[in-house]
Amino acid sequence: MGLKKKHITLFLSFALFTSALWVIHRELGHFSYFDIRRAITAIPSQRILLSFFCSIVSYLLLTGNDLLALLHIGRRIPYGKTIFASFLSYAISYNVGFSVFSSGSIRYRLYSPLGLSLFDVGQITAFCGMSFWIGALALGGGAFLLEPPTLFVTLGIHWSARTVGVLCLSLLSGIFLLSFWGKTITLAGHTIKFPSTRLLSSQLILAAFDWLSASLVLFLLLPSSPDMHYLSFLGLFVICELSGGMSQVPGGLGVFDSLFLVLLSPHYSSPTLMGSLLIYRLIYYILPLLIATFSLMFLEASVLLKGKPMATSIFSAISPSIPTIFSILTFISGLILLASGATPGIENRLLFLKKIFPLALLETSHFLGSVTGLFLLFLSRGLALRLREAHTGVVLLLISGTVFSLFKGADYEEAIVLLIVAVSLAPARKIFYRRSRFMEQPFSFTWFLLIITAVASTVWLGLFSFRHVPYSHELWWQVAFEKDAPRFLRMLLGITILTLCFSLWRLSRPARVKPSKLTAEDLSLARMLVSLSPEASSALALTGDKYFLFSSNKNAMIMYQVRESHWIAMGDPIGDVDDSRELIWLFTEMADRYGGQVAFYEVGETFIDTYIELGFSLIKIGEKALVSLEDFSLEGSHFKSQRHTISQKEKEGVIFKIYPPQDVPSILSQLKEVSDGWLSTKNTKEKGFSLGFFSESYIASCPVAVLIQDNTIIAFANVWEGANKETLSIDLMRYRPDTSPGLMDYLFLKLILFGKDNGFKWFDLGMAPLSGLRDHRLAPLWNRLGHLIYRHGEHFYNFQGIRQYKDKYRPIWVPQYLAFSPKGPLTGFLLDISLLISGGFHGLWGK
Structure with a gap:
């Protein structure tokens, strides 16, 4: 259903843009391209x-x-970082469209590394959105009330304009009353309060001056008119700006412009308005985006030169936004080349080229320049996906476009823009680390619609520019320096054919299939990767209850399960780090193709930057206990009781032994008897997903530690060994119901000593759920709720007991997280993860 709503929104935006294009075409119907120039x-x-x-x-x-x-939410961030983050969010969101979501996601990427939670960022975004509206209400209402636009007077509805002005100012007054009364809103357990009257007044003054400044950017570009005063213009500007913003078209492109043409056409000619709008968009939209890009590149240079810790910290915070920025700039660069190919060249420049270069070079450069523009539109998607192949391709295309711009019409302005983007993008290669091929990536419906819109706009621009040229069949074959229209027709044919071919190729690609059941080959490959992994917990892949997603070169894998619409990966990827980063993207894209939401359960800090780049939210779910075996010793008073346990069990005749995997089948029947007896006393069923369960194939895949008394196995644990003796851990620990107390302590101690004697570095005691969550008043809601359950939830689960038991071994506590897509609610992910682990609702509620 969510996908359908998304598509409906996109179709509405596309329809609005198309309608706006028709209005612009109608308004400019009696003029030519040269009039606008x-x-x-x-x-x-x-x-x-x-x-x-x-x-x-x-x-x-x-x-x-x-x-x-x-200031309103009571958080403090260094002034310079705040200014930088705010400017980037506005410069990008104004060009992307869907400003609430785009500016919110950009702010979250920039502010979250500085300590702000998702809720904090949501409040900041809402506050900034409120500034936009109170500024519009104040200035729009005041302008309509004091000087209704001439258009309303002409239509005989000037009183209606003043009525709208009164309504706007009344709404503004209502907001101030709510602030004065201190009204609050409770949303999802969070209490949101209105800004204080003093803060709201400051917000109003700031917003009003912003609207005045933004409107002056366009007003100053218009020629003086005796019947168009600034106050009247301001009211019309507010109408156009609000309409463009609500259309969700990037930058209000087309919608703002068409409405502006219609409302001001009684005062100015259409070419005058269109020329001013083009310069306005360059100054207010494109240049800030370029400045943001140069700022990022300056910061990256500071990081590379080192010695600038503040620059390093800022760059680490904003680096996830760089691909988005360059994706937009690449798309704009493609539009520039297409627009240039669809419009006539400048006559004196063509005469200059005629004296130096042959005609064939101009014709070839014109055609290839337009094709380069189309390819830039396609590859801009690859930059957004951080593809290294796309980075290389875009840099080469931008350089090629620079050369073609000079040879096709001496268009040095666009050549400079393309070269600047290329020079800025080239050093950022390390950010585009994904090694997947561009043609293998899913091409989103949104991007495809943007490309179709861009091509359609190019067609319209060309037809408008050459409307004075009468069409004939011979026009296609005319070749001369002054023949711009034939060049446009040939370019149009080329980009149309290429767009259709690409579309048909995408549509004809075989459908991706959902994950199928495991095969022997899958398990064999997983077993090989597990054997090479330093993380002992990677052995969870051998349980057989999860799907696998392998990298293209089989050097990394993700183990996961699918429940309803949730695709939940168990732990971080296993294998090569670079391939694992690529695999996280592929897994997310695969889930997205089926309308699924992704979560990575019980992950460490290795790939947190990649999860953040994907826009995931992260919450701490507990801490993992790691015992350092290199300096572990049972000497001293702290381990007095542990030494007593070992001594007592050895006096009782308990023997510790480890069976290698090849010898485990000979004792499986005894292990099964121990396991069944243990389960019968626990009133529960086997778990799964993040925990192992008794399966003969799984138990036989690992070494097994056993305790033997009177020639009978009385307890066992299957042992996980990390590669290069990095970590040692256990999964199942089971014992006969009639054994003496302290048996599990004895087994733990013997395994830890075994790991130390055999050169292992760490013993992994596993995670203590909800451990380490703080109950600070500024902590996120999840942390406070988790801490509450940890402190008072002993009736349901022995949270504190697990932490205290593992603390006996003096471990290092390492945080563990849940990384999840914000498209799905946290409660849904937590429920499905619990059901996967417990084996269903019966296991979830059973003790």
Whole structure:
């Protein structure tokens, strides 16, 4: 259902953009491309500089929203980092569209490494969104009330405009009343309060000046008009801006522009308005995005040069956003090349080229430049997915596009832009670490729709630019320096064929199949990877109750289960680190193809950066106890009781022995008898997923430690051994019901001493659930809830007892996390994980 809603939203945005394009076409119907070019060149350079200054002021004011928001929620972050994070979120979200979600996700990526929770970031995003609306209500309402736009007067509804103004100011007054009364909202257990009246007043002043600055960016680009005063313009600007924002089209592109053309057409000619809009978009949208990119590259250079710890920490926080930024810039670069190929060249530049280069070079460069633009649109998706292949391809295409721009029309402006993007992107190679092939990646519906929209816009732009040229069949074959229209037709045919071929190829690809049951080959490969893994817990892959996803070169794997719409991986990937990072992406993409949400259960800190890059949320679920065996000793008063346990059991005639895997089948019947007796006293059933269970094939795959008394096995534990003797651990620990107390302590101690004597580095005692969660008033809700259960949930589970038992061995406690997709609620993931471990509802509720 969620996917259908997403597609409906995209279709609505596409429909709005298409309608806006039709309106623009209608408004410009009596004019030519050259009229718009003349309108742009007619804008005085002083006004362009003033407009650029107002844009700077507007973005500086926008960063103040984050500062006020942090003050409102009582969190402190260094001033410089706040300004930087705020600017990046606005510069990117304004160009991406879906500003609530895009700015929220970008803020979370930038603020979470600085200690802010998902809820904190949500409050900041809501606060900044509120600033946008109260500024619109204040200035829009004031403008409508004091000077209704001429259009409303012409239509005879000027009183309606003033009524709208009164309503806007009334809504604003209502917000201030709620703030004065101190109203709060409870959402998902969180209490959200309105800003104080003082803070709200500051927010209003900041928002109002931001709206004034942003509107002046466009107003200064328009020529003076006796019947268009700034106050009247401001009301129309608010209408256009709100309409563009609500359309969810990136930057309100098309929607804002078409409405602006319609509302101001009584005062200015359409070419004048269109020329001003183009410069406005360059100054207020494209340039901030480029500045954000250069800032990131400066920070990366500071990191590479070292010695700048603040730059290093900032860069580590914002690096996950770099692929998104370069993906947008690459898409824009492709649009520039396509738009350039669909419009006439500048006459004096073509005459200059005619004197130096042959016609064939110009024709070839024009066609290849447009094809390069189309390929940049496609590969921009690869940058968003962090593909190394896409990084290399985009850099080469940008350099090629730079050369083609110069040879096809001496378009040095676009050549400079393309070269700057290429030079900025090239050093960022390490961020694009994924080694998957671009053609193997899923091509999202959203991206495909964006490309179709871009190609359709290019077609419209070309038809509009050459509408004065009468069509004939001979036009296709005319070749000359001054023949721009034939070049456009040939370019149009080329990009249309390439787009159709790519679309047909994607549609004809065989459907991906859902995971099937395990095969002997799968288990054999998993066994090999487990044997090479230093993590002893990797042996959980041998239980046979999980699916496997292997990397293309079979050097890494993920073990997972699927329950309902949740695809839950057990632990971090196993195998090569670089291949494992790639595999996390592939696993997430595979789940997304089937509408699933992903979680990685009980993971460490090795791949946290990759989980954050994917937009996952992380919560701490406990701590794992690791005993250092290199310096472990039972000497001293602390281990007095442990030494007594060993002495007592040896006096009782208990013998410790380890059977290698090849000898385990000879004792399986006795082990089964011990296991059945243990289960009968526990009133429970076998567990799974994150715990092993008694299966002859599984038990026989590992060494087994046994305790023998009177020639009878009275207890056992299957032993996990990490590669290179890195870690040693156990899974099942079972004993006969009629044995004496202290048997498990004796087995633990003997295994730890066995690991020390045989050169193992660590003994893994496993995780203590909910251990290490803090009950601080600023801690996230999950931490406080988990701490409460840990302290008072002994009736359901011996949380504190497990921690205290493992603490006897003086371990190092290592945090463990759940990384999960924010598309799914946390409660749903936790329930399905519990059901997978317990084997269903019966096992979940059974003691």
